[in-house]
Amino acid sequence: MASPLFHLNPSFPITPKTLIPTAKLVLPISSKPIKNPNFATKSNLYILRCSNYLPIRRRLEAGASVGETDEMSSVGDGEGFVGEDSAVFDLGAQRVSSWVYFGGILGAVLFALDALWIDESFGFGFGKAFVDSISAFSGSHEIVMLILIFIFAAVHSGMASLRDAGEKLIGARAYRVLFAGISLPLAVSTVVYFINHRYDGTQLWQVQDVFGIHQLVWISNFISFYFLYPSTFNLLEVAAVEKPKLHLWETGIMRITRHPQMVGQVIWCLAHTIWIGNTVAVAASVGLVAHHLFGVWNGDRRLSLKYGEAFDAVKSRTSVVPFAAIIDGRQKLPKDYYKEFIRLPYLAITALTLGVYWAHPLMQAGSYGLHW
DSSP, rough: OTTTTTTTTTTTTTOGSSSSOOOOOOOOOSSSOOOOOTTTTSEEEOOBTTTTTEEEEEEEOOOOSOOOOOOOOOOOOOOOOSSSTTOOOOGGGGGHHHHHHHHHHHHHHHHHHIIIIIIIIGGOHHHHHHHHHHHTTTTTTHHHHHHHHHHHHHHHHHHHHHHHHHHHHOOOHHHHHHHHHHHHHHHHHHHHHHHHHHHHHBOOOOOTSTTTHHHHHHHHHHHHHHHHGGGSHHHHHHHSOOOOOOOBBBBBGGGGOOOOOHHHHHHHHHHHHHHHHHHHHHHHHHHHHHHHHHHHHHHHHHHHHTHHHHHHHHHHHHOOOOTHHHHHTOOOOOOOGGGGGGHHHHHHHHHHHHHHHHHHHHHHHHEEEEEE
16 A cells, blocks of 8 residues: 555556655756656656655646646756745646635635624724724824734734644644634734825825836836735635645745745835835835845744755755845756746736736725725
């Protein structure tokens, strides 16, 4: 009977030859199909560390990129690859039922958020009471903004740090629901307060009428979402339809920076601070950037604890500062690197980013109506 450590395609032959007794195995993966009959090109490949047989999954699915067929997506020119291929979305492997569940869960969460936190007509509306209680600490919008960000950051990063213990106690899916149930209302309160009070600070500069500034800010915001997106590479895991995991991504945007969400947040903050130009925008940016800089350290720490030497290998050929590993030669980009971005999730984030931009008036009107 096959070892429970292996969860491969049912058609994948489990033989003694597939159990590789080596302490440090690194398999170079090329863009060509695997010819070894002991492996299947449409299976999950596991790279084992003999010390604890930690499975590090690398999905080698045909059609990983738009336009690809039977060949695996390129992950490097002979580079030892130990992480996961990011933004892989095999349309043929999707289950309609999973996305129906996702839609149902999303609808239920949004309804609960509205009924319990936003809309006071339901008899709850805890969001206004929460924001009012924080505002009572200070008449300064800058101070209130920083307090709201600090509370969100402490809960979000704190629960992320306690994830392993929490999942052992109540399970991965239940912990994700608890995590989202607490973090989401705090995030909504912080965003709404920023929208409502973003022009209430002391004006430091005014460049909105300067030629080219609007275009610069627009492009910067657009780019920032490509960096922010990897935090939700797998939406089914975000909604706990699939079992949530702590992933070790290694391709796509991760080749540019190991912490794309931090980089995206910095870009977003710089663009909005330049455009708004007042003390509230500066306070919000300082708080958000500080939170994400802590996330860089905490994220590396958590990945190191989970993946050990595999994370060390990824860390050695990636960088926190964008493009630094590429410039100093530690990261070797494959010739067809662009294919790692021509994937359905990135096309979806393009449409979503444009949608969010066009929906700005609706977002602002909704926030103003809350009087937070």
